[in-house]
Amino acid sequence: MDDNQIVNDKAYPDDEYIYNETFIGDDGEEYYYEEPLISLFDVVKEYDEGMVKALNGINLDIFEGEFVSIIGPSGSGKSTLLNIVGCLDRPSSGTYKLNGQNVMGMSDRELANMRLNN
Helix, strand or coil, rough: CCEEEECCCEEEEECCCCCCCEEEEECCCEECCCCCCCCEEEEEEEECCCEEEEEEEEEEEEECCCCCCCCCCCCCCCCHHHHHCCCCCCCCCEEEEECCCCCCCCCHHHHHHHHHHC
């Protein structure tokens, strides 16, 4: 789906999906969606003009206080993913937000400040 996020099997357009808000679900229960500390949506990392895809459509949300491990065989993209999450590299496409800030269009100086302050 273009410009949508999937939450609990429902698609929400990016401009309508609101974090840190309480809402009533279809079951009548009250829900609260906290904004992830790290959010990757459809992240792709390509090398050699698209001939090599180190990451292909990665979706990942990590919330404050969570412990996460990234495992996989050699060459599966673990280091590439960590370099992107650590603001050492940029994805070829997709969306990456750190603390709610979209880091995709940041300059090298802005990325350095994100590393320093986060």
